[in-house]
Amino acid sequence: MSGTFNINKHDALLITDIQVDFLPGGALPVTEGDKIVPVINKYVSKFKAADAHIIASRDWHPPNHISFKDKGGPWPPHCIRDTQGSEFSSALKLPNPTLIISKATEQNREAYSAFDGTNLANELNKLDIKRLFVSGLATDYCVVNTALDALKLGFKVVILMDATLGIDVQQGDVDRAVKTMFDHGALTAKMEDFP
Ligand code: VGL
Numbered sequence: 001m002s003g004t005f006n007i008n009k010h011d012a013l014l015i016t017d018i019q020v021d022f023l024p025g026g027a028l029p030v031t032e033g034d035k036i037v038p039v040i041n042k043y044v045s046k047f048k049a050a051d052a053h054i055i056a057s058r059d060w061h062p063p064n065h066i067s068f069k070d071k072g073g074p075w076p077p078h079c080i081r082d083t084q085g086s087e088f089s090s091a092l093k094l095p096n097p098t099l100i101i102s103k104a105t106e107q108n109r110e111a112y113s114a115f116d117g118t119n120l121a122n123e124l125n126k127l128d129i130k131r132l133f134v135s136g137l138a139t140d141y142c143v144v145n146t147a148l149d150a151l152k153l154g155f156k157v158v159i160l161m162d163a164t165l166g167i168d169v170q171q172g173d174v175d176r177a178v179k180t181m182f183d184h185g186a187l188t189a190k191m192e193d194f195p
């Protein structure tokens with residue numbers, strides 16, 4: 001569903017995990033993940049100009065995180081805190097201020113949602129943010145889990161379809177994730193929906 005969105009100070013752009021390891025050349029790359037970075041930068045400009053908030057989440061694992069293959073998890077080691085792979089892409093233009101949310105920081109617990117084990121909900125309430133526009137990686141993991149938690153917590157959620165990409169471990173995972181978000185009340189939008 002689309003339409004026109006007027007952005008204001010009760011809105012936030014959530015930029016999900018635009019980190020070196022999730023981009024081509026990284027440890028757990030999303031195919032063509034780099035293609036959405038300029039699009040996200042454009043959204044940043046628009047949201048900044050409209051006095052909205054900018055939030056960037058990052059996957060921030062300890063070494064030996066439970067999600068790593070050698071610990072029995074599904075993924076190659078990635079986004080180990082304070083390493084080059086965990087840095088935000090140098091192509092991503094994060095403004096000042098950007099609220100940074102680090103997630104999946106506990107060794108023995110996986111957390112895909114940016115709300116899981118973080119203070120994101122408190123921060124949103126403190127800033128009087130009512131609506132989240134979600135961009136970034138990966139649609140079928142962090143984005144879908146974050147969006148569903150946001151909806152559960154009573155925030156409005158809009159998925160920026162031209163600024164998210166997924167992994168598709170199984171073909172159709174991304175499409176199913178979008179459908180799940182939609183079925184739970186998320187809207188979708190793309191650049192042309194912002195005047
Ligand atoms: C993610 C796979 C592993 C994500 C994090 O943030 O989407 N995906 N760790």
Ligand code: ZN
Nearest residue numbers: 059067079104
């Ligand atoms: Zn991870």
